[in-house]
Amino acid sequence: EVQLVQSGAEVKRPGATVKISCKISGHTLTKYYIHWVQQAPGKGLEWMGLVDPEDAEAVYAEKFQGRVNIVLDTSTDTSYMELSSLKSDDTAVYYCATVTQEYWSSDLWGRGTLVTVSS
Amino acid sequence: QSALTQLASVSGSPGQSITISCTGTSSDVGRYNLVSWYQQHPGKAPKLIIYEATKRPSGVSNRFSGSKSGNTASLTISGLQTEDEADYYCCSYAGSSSLVFGGGTKLTVL
Numbered sequence: 001e002v003q004l005v006q007s008g009a010e011v012k013r014p015g016a017t018v019k020i021s022c023k024i025s026g027h028t029l030t031k032y033y034i035h036w037v038q039q040a041p042g043k044g045l046e047w048m049g050l051v052d053p054e055d056a057e058a059v060y061a062e063k064f065q066g067r068v069n070i071v072l073d074t075s076t077d078t079s080y081m082e083l084s085s086l087k088s089d090d091t092a093v094y095y096c097a098t099v100t101q102e103y104w105s106s107d108l109w110g111r112g113t114l115v116t117v118s119s
Numbered sequence: 120q121s122a123l124t125q126l127a128s129v130s131g132s133p134g135q136s137i138t139i140s141c142t143g144t145s146s147d148v149g150r151y152n153l154v155s156w157y158q159q160h161p162g163k164a165p166k167l168i169i170y171e172a173t174k175r176p177s178g179v180s181n182r183f184s185g186s187k188s189g190n191t192a193s194l195t196i197s198g199l200q201t202e203d204e205a206d207y208y209c210c211s212y213a214g215s216s217s218l219v220f221g222g223g224t225k226l227t228v229l
Contacts, residue, residue, distance in 0.1 A: 035218065037165075044122075044223035045157070045165065045208050050216065059216040062120055095164055104212040105155035105170035112164055 002026040004096055004110035011116045017084040020113045022096030024077045029053055032098035034079040035106065036070055040092040050099060051079060086117045123148065123209055123221035130227040136197040139224045141209030142190055147219055149190035153212035156185060156194045159223075160205045169194060196226070204228040 007021040022034065035050035049060035051072045058070045069082040079096055094113050097106035124142040131137040141148065141156075148154055154172040157165035167176055169185035172192055182197045192211070196203055209221040 033216075037220075044206075045159075045210075045220045046122075047120075047210075047218045047220055050218075052216065061217065097165075099218075100170075103155070103170045103174075104151075104153040104218065105167055105210070106157075106165075107167045107170075107176055109164040109166075 002108060004098070004108055006094075006096060006110040006113045009114040009116070011118065012086050014087055014117055014119055016086050016117075017082060018086060018115050019080055019082045020094055020096075020115070022079045022081070022110050024098075027077075028074075029072060029077045029079065029098075030074055032108075033101060034070070034072060035097055035099050036068075036079075036081045037095045037097065038090075038092045039095065039112075040089070043092075045095075048081070048094075083115075086115075088117050090115065091117045120213060120217065120219050123211060123219055125207075125209060125221040125224045127222070128225045128227065130229055131196075131199045132229050133199050133201060135199050136195060137199060137226065139194045139196075139207050139209075139226070141192045141194070141211075141221045143192075143211055143219070144190055147211040147213040148187065148192050150214070151212045152187065154185070154187055154192040155210045156183075156192075157208045157210065158203075158205045159208065165208065199228050201228050 036048040038046045051058045097109040156169035159165045172187040
């Protein structure tokens with residue numbers, strides 16, 4: 001069974017940086033884009049960005065540009081999302097998901113990682 | 120990259136049909152047929168229920184159907200069941216390898 005396994009919950013201070021991992025098991029990441037989605041408590045899904053496995057180039061949503069870094073380690077089939085200059089508004093569950101390049105849809109999601117930003 | 124527009128909530132009775140709309144622009148929904156819909160139950164990850172505007176992944180009930188006209192995509196759920204109560208999100212390709220989600224619609228099955 002193919003799964004995306006995300007790292008565990010994090011608690012960070014305002015201004016800090018968080019780095020979350022997303023490892024595929026049962027398959028290889030080289031076939032899919034990997035994207036990251038933020039969901040604040042009680043709020044909707046917000047697209048953050050994605051990484052292209054062919055050239056490791058990342059594309060980011062304007063809202064997160066300059067604060068987010070998404071990378072792909074093909075040797076370990078793991079994607080990482082790093083979000084810096086954390087503020088309380090960044091308290092959220094962060095999901096990784098594969099994106100089928102042909103249809104730009106995601107049929108495989110991680111279970112989410114809760115990041116709490118609190119002083 | 121503005122979020123796609125969805126009504127915040129919709130409700131229906133078991134057995135009824137409901138439609139959730141998702142309005143974008145000529146740069147996303149109107150330009151590409153690459154609209155997907157996701158169902159999300161509380162505390163769970165989103166689940167893909169429609170892709171490429173009208174197609175259903177294997178294993179998704181045929182009570183779910185999608186359509187698109189101009190800048191608006193729609194999700195119809197027929198024969199409502201209590202387990203359909205969830206949040207529903209549309210998502211569109213927006214060009215330059217980017218995606219944009221709708222704000223989400225909370226479906227209540229009365």
